[in-house]
Amino acid sequence: MFTVNPAATLRLGLWIALSIAIMTVDHRYRYLDGARDVLTTAIYPLHYLARLPADVRAWLAENLVGRGVLLEENARLREKQVFLNAQLQKLTTLEAENRRLRSLLESAVNTPERVLIAELLAVDFDPYRHHILLNRGRQHGIYVGEPVLDQHGVVGQIVRADPFTATAILITDPNHALPIQIDRTGVRTLALGTGNFQELELPHIPNNEEVKVGDLLVTSGLGGRFPRGYPVGKVAKVEFDPGSPFARIVARPLAALDRIREVMLLENESSSPEPSAPAMAEQSTPPRPP
């Protein structure tokens, strides 16, 4: 009753062997990037189609609002604009002062110059890998290793740049480590992803180090991928275990990693491989968000 067709079994074996060969090559070498480029471009319309219902709903919500609501929102935004402008002035003077002081100290400080806004095309790949797909790619000047932020903090970095899309790894991916320092004390460590959108792990902080719940974590700029001083997260839990040399510290990312729709890509002058491709939307980088 269960007749196994030997030819089919042989064919299955061949396909499995082919899969394993492809996976090995894809995992270890870069030979298949061209093929992946072609396939991703071919499948690109699919992501747009899948997003269409959500986009239509957003469009309707934007376009079918009453005049009163719009006026109200407009007034609110204008108010906020004035408020932010005032803050920005303060920051501009601070930045100038900072630069002057740094030049006195003769230390080179590199500030990223270009910001590109990208939208999320998809987040739901494999739920255990925190990767997101963005609607900008190599055509728009995105390169592998480019830092990704949202308005609250660091989101992740680009791991693959296809012609029209790019994949970014989030800081909470289990395979991601971000060089950070604690803003208050200046202690440097890494923020390791845990696979949970709300948790980062801070290893190698000795038990006698002073860390408090609520401490702000900022990028340390070590490693050269991320510019210095961007907010990453806040310490959420500190546990001292007398039996172990290190404290168990858990932080919560500031960026709303599971709810982001739009991200900013920072073109970091020092880490950009070739400055040939111009960014689409050029604007000066806002200094650290308050």
Place this chain on the structure above:
Amino acid sequence: MNVPRPTGGGIMALSFLLAFLLSAIPLPGWLDRFRPDWVTMVLIYWGMALPHRIGIGMGWLVGLLLDVARGALLGQHALALAVVAYLTLQTYRRIRAAPPWQQAFSILIFLLIEQLLVFWISGVIGYPPRDWWYLAPALGGMAMWPLLFVILRDVRRYFQVT
């Protein structure tokens, strides 16, 4: 005896396209966890209904597209779907004789095998699953199978896909 030319390739392609869309469409979080592997289920359906048109290679190719769409390792889903296609082609005679709700149990087994293969490979490259939730899509798939089966059967009959 003349062999009728196969027809309805477009319908099959369209059903796969829709399955790809359904697996990419944003869903609320709790529902997302149970999101069935529509592509796999459509592949199983066509493999069962028209075994002469779906081969292991076809499953492999569909899986490769799924890899690209999900940004997974190239070959990960390809391997899993080739295995699922093989299992379908070996067992379709028995499964398709059963009513859809009973078929759902066989489908559950296929989907579990697929999930295990995919996550086994993920584990090898350093992404082991953190909890047992990764098996939830198979349960979602089992729940949706009778519906999918009835819809695709009617589509197949209406458009006379052979």
